[in-house]
Amino acid sequence: MAHNLQSVLLFGQPGVGKGTQGEIIGSIPGFVHLATGDMFRGLDRDSELGQEFIKYSSQGLLVPDELTCRLWQQYVQGLIDTNQYRPNSDVLLLDGIPRSVAQAELLDSHIDVLRIIHLVCPDTDALVERMKKRADKQGRPDDADEDVIRRRLQVYHDETQPVLAHYDPSTVVEIDAIGLPGEILQKILNSIIPVARDVIQNPLG
Numbered sequence: 001m002a003h004n005l006q007s008v009l010l011f012g013q014p015g016v017g018k019g020t021q022g023e024i025i026g027s028i029p030g031f032v033h034l035a036t037g038d039m040f041r042g043l044d045r046d047s048e049l050g051q052e053f054i055k056y057s058s059q060g061l062l063v064p065d066e067l068t069c070r071l072w073q074q075y076v077q078g079l080i081d082t083n084q085y086r087p088n089s090d091v092l093l094l095d096g097i098p099r100s101v102a103q104a105e106l107l108d109s110h111i112d113v114l115r116i117i118h119l120v121c122p123d124t125d126a127l128v129e130r131m132k133k134r135a136d137k138q139g140r141p142d143d144a145d146e147d148v149i150r151r152r153l154q155v156y157h158d159e160t161q162p163v164l165a166h167y168d169p170s171t172v173v174e175i176d177a178i179g180l181p182g183e184i185l186q187k188i189l190n191s192i193i194p195v196a197r198d199v200i201q202n203p204l205g
């Protein structure tokens, strides 16, 4: 497995807009968006791993760290093998990982964190409403049930929030997640382009 993958982390509570922003930025040459939620949802539901994922996500819980990181490594390797991600000239935009301190430690030997974009939304009720709305649109059963959503927010608070302290504070940029997607995008790009420039030598190559 490759190491020193030059990475930007998208960080923030469930529903804060990481996926929306990640997808847009991932369409820019030189950036590769990897969302672990999508990775898990792409598993065959009838497979052992797929069942394992459903067992945890349907309760609003995290998939165990070892399994998550092992799958993540295989997934990254798959992107490299299929030329969808070129570690020498692409920045990896990680969305949804690391989600616990243990995961951050497991990832330390693989990634260099150039920037952490912390999307912030103090209005938790607004996030819950957003998630309920997207449940049907995206076919996400874990978004349909308010109890499960609240559990996910709690798990974020207890297990994911402490991840920030694992990294150098100078890499963290807080961005207000309320506003037009275009405005938020602009702020994110302003803070990641300068650190990504050195990595992205030949974006169209």
Ligand code: ADP
Residues within 6 Å of the ligand: 013, 014, 015, 036, 037, 038, 040, 056, 057, 058, 060, 061, 062, 063, 064, 068, 095, 096, 097, 098, 099, 103, 142, 152
């Ligand atoms: P959200 O950010 O809206 O909570 P995601 O689409 O990122 O949702 O993830 C959906 C589910 O996938 C999570 O609730 C969790 O069960 C699982 N998952 C995603 N990423 C991780 C991770 N890094 N570690 C453990 N579980 C994860």
